Amino acid sequence: MLTRSSQIGEFYVMSPPQVFPGEKSMQHSCDILIFDEEADRHVRVTWAEALASCCIEVKNEGGEVTKPGIEGDTKLSYATDKMGEDRSLATWYKAANAWADATSDAAEPTTADAFKALDKDIRIVVARPFIEHLMHNAIMTVAGRDTGATLFGPADMQLSASHGTTRTWQGPSHAPPR
């Protein structure tokens, strides 16, 4: 059977709600549901967990690194409108963390004004790059002798096609039947 192992990749985009869902309806509004093929069920990926998985370094007010990770001075290619000219990852993390605080289980009700202050252009990309399956393959041919032939012969028959124009058959060397 023509079966081989093949990998594919998928990514999912996590985004905050673009319209105000309500003061008490903010919880889990940034989460996504994806399919877990091993557990055979849908799994909720929370914004807070995805943000933690980005592993961006965190500094305290004194400038000391409290959580190591990707440097906060790293510049994004595209900043949001609210970030302005500041394209640093530290600013992005601050805006993303505000969403984590607003949508967590323990979050206080969010007012409409507080919702407007949040940066709605923040995104987190969750990638699953090595999804591996055993895949079947098939061979499709045009019917007829023009395509080729299936040859049957003794086990020690050799077929030589090494030359472009000359194809030789080296027949079996077994003894003739008695």
Add this chain to the structure above:
Amino acid sequence: MVTKPQNVLIMRDVACAGYVAGGNASFFTKYDKTHTLERARTALQERLSFSDDVGAKYGSMLAFPCTEQQFSANQGLDTVMSVTSRLLPWEVTGVNARNHSSFPGGEQVFRQYNQMLGLDSVHYGEDMKAAENQDFISQGSTNNATCFLGPHRKFDPFTSNFMSLVPGQGHFGPDAIPGVSSSHIQTIALFPYTFTTQLQSRFRCAEQRIGLTCTKHTRGRTPAGAGARASRSRPRATAWSRSSWRSTRRWSTASARRAAPAAAAARAPAAAATGHPAFPLSPGFVAFALLLARLGRARRGSVARRLRSQLGWCVCACLVWALAHSVGVRA
């Protein structure tokens, strides 16, 4: 022996035969409730080399910072990205050649993650000649770098269940149905059923606003990893096909059963109209009345004696009664 190779086509990866790894919802960075880049670097190599058992639990996911502006930019990220140092075709040429613009966050963010996670080492040891020639068989493993937008559900305040599906635009296409276990197919697999189930569950538990119950649904859970593929692929193959579903819809017969007494009541006037009178006017009733009249005029004595004296009349009356009753029932 093929004498005309252009008549032969190898159709690659036309059907799934089994799951190996990489499709769970665990982050590479996570270890004991904390997320670190060091852990991710190690877990990546463990997964790609199957350093643990083949059926062991490995990580599958990575997370990267991004902005909406990168999705809307002309040179940014749209429906496909590369997570390693291997560039997309349109990133190789053009004004910003060799710029990894499809990576979430852009070129500088990629350099940082590449340095910390060792993303370029994903392709170490590959058969480059086979990869360049797109050969069917390569010496050694070939790891993927390209990720397409996959199917997922996100918050949507305008739908009844507060979730909407983002269709996948990648390898399995927009019509791929996630969730194919035979025990779950009626509750998870198809979207209308999924939404119905989630909606009911949501009202049962106040904290589960967006179908959280599905994450706790562990009935019929299958073992994870490549070791489970032998036991998993078979039930999936049957449940995946539409032949496992009922071909015609079964309508409820409750309304028909409720209407049956009314139909029987309407049958009596109809029988009268067709020449078969209802019970009070039937020939059997007339015969019974004549029998009672004969008994009344018979000799005095017990009822048994009267019946014996009118035995012939009794038999005739019973025959007429039975005949009339059978005709009436058929009508």
